[in-house]
Amino acid sequence: MFNFFKKDKKEENTEEEILKDEVVKEVNENLTQEKDDYKDTSNNNEIKADEAKTEETSKSFFSKALSKTFENIKSVVPQRQEKISFDDIEELLIEADMEYEIIEKAMDGLPEEITRKQLRHRLVMLFEHAPNVDLSNLPKPFVQLIIGVNGAGKTTTIAKLANRLKKENKSVILGAGDTFRAAAIEQLSTWAEKIDVPIIKTKQGHDASAVAYDTISSAIAKDLDNVIIDTAGRLQTQTNLSNELKKIVKVCGKAQENAPHQKLMILDGTQGNTAIAQARAFNEMVGVDGIIVTKLDGTAKGGALFSISNQLELPIFYVGIGEKQDDLIKFSPDNFVDSLLDAIYKD
Numbered sequence: 001m002f003n004f005f006k007k008d009k010k011e012e013n014t015e016e017e018i019l020k021d022e023v024v025k026e027v028n029e030n031l032t033q034e035k036d037d038y039k040d041t042s043n044n045n046e047i048k049a050d051e052a053k054t055e056e057t058s059k060s061f062f063s064k065a066l067s068k069t070f071e072n073i074k075s076v077v078p079q080r081q082e083k084i085s086f087d088d089i090e091e092l093l094i095e096a097d098m099e100y101e102i103i104e105k106a107m108d109g110l111p112e113e114i115t116r117k118q119l120r121h122r123l124v125m126l127f128e129h130a131p132n133v134d135l136s137n138l139p140k141p142f143v144q145l146i147i148g149v150n151g152a153g154k155t156t157t158i159a160k161l162a163n164r165l166k167k168e169n170k171s172v173i174l175g176a177g178d179t180f181r182a183a184a185i186e187q188l189s190t191w192a193e194k195i196d197v198p199i200i201k202t203k204q205g206h207d208a209s210a211v212a213y214d215t216i217s218s219a220i221a222k223d224l225d226n227v228i229i230d231t232a233g234r235l236q237t238q239t240n241l242s243n244e245l246k247k248i249v250k251v252c253g254k255a256q257e258n259a260p261h262q263k264l265m266i267l268d269g270t271q272g273n274t275a276i277a278q279a280r281a282f283n284e285m286v287g288v289d290g291i292i293v294t295k296l297d298g299t300a301k302g303g304a305l306f307s308i309s310n311q312l313e314l315p316i317f318y319v320g321i322g323e324k325q326d327d328l329i330k331f332s333p334d335n336f337v338d339s340l341l342d343a344i345y346k347d
Contacts, residue, residue: 096303148266175215
């Protein structure tokens with residue numbers, strides 16, 4: 001009997017222990033879940049904080065880059081206001097070098113007193129004609145052809161692009177395809193050495209398309225991620241330039257299928273709306289996929305960005321804000337417009 005009841009007692013203890021274990025397990029699971037939830041929340045907060053920091057950094061860059069433009073518009077609206085008159089908005093957009101046709105489009109139907117929200121919506125919409133570009137699943141190597149007139153900042157921008165790619169842990173090779181000017185080859189070679197990236201080059205006057213072919217072939221052989229090829233900005237005639245660019249594009253396609261994958265036009269921000277005619281000419285020659293605007297730090301013509309995007313219906317990928325290798329920021333229509341409106345509207 002004793003043994004029997006002892007056995008029952010043991011079974012009873014076992015049941016209690018099982019119940020206890022289940023309770024402990026449940027509590028531990030709840031604690032683990034709470035930790036995971038906290039971790040997820042913490043991670044989300046960190047991500048949001050990083051995004052907010054990036055956005056503020058971008059806005060501050062635009063504020064720096066467009067300081068002269070802001071000085072001009074503040075001459076029209078010296079004090080930040082909650083509402084600004086239609087006439088003052090029109091005048092300050094003219095001061096920022098936005099084409100009047102674009103101003104009329106942006107302000108059509110707005111009231112006599114305009115709020116920040118109303119104006120922001122209209123200005124951001126001016127960039128909506130540009131197509132969205134999917135930069136995921138890029139081919140390897142990803143070949144970019146850089147085009148534009150001499151003096152726009154092509155060579156320096158190529159160096160900035162290469163520097164950005166290196167910081168993203170991507171490998172890159174440069175092609176000195178502006179063989180028309182010896183100075184262009186030397187300048188790009190100096191930048192390549194400075195940022196420590198390989199470069200394919202030849203002598204002045206040699207075939208630019210051969211440089212493009214060799215650069216892509218080298219990238220394929222070395223399993224590199226990116227190819228950036230410079231091109232001439234001016235030959236003896238526009239016909240010569242057009243023929244050379246078309247030849248480079250054709251030869252790139254022979255070196256790698258569908259190359260070049262992106263043709264980027266460099267526009268000098270100090271040229272204002274004059275740059276639009278240049279972009280149209282190059283677009284007719286070989287087709288342009290996107291724009292990089294340079295030298296915005298030295299101009300009062302920041303409003304030309306609205307005209308460039310709206311009239312060309314092309315995306316602006318980057319904005320150059322100085323001469324250093326890090327002075328290139330991704331263009332965000334939202335941050336650009338907000339930077340502009342921060343100067344004239346109260347929060």
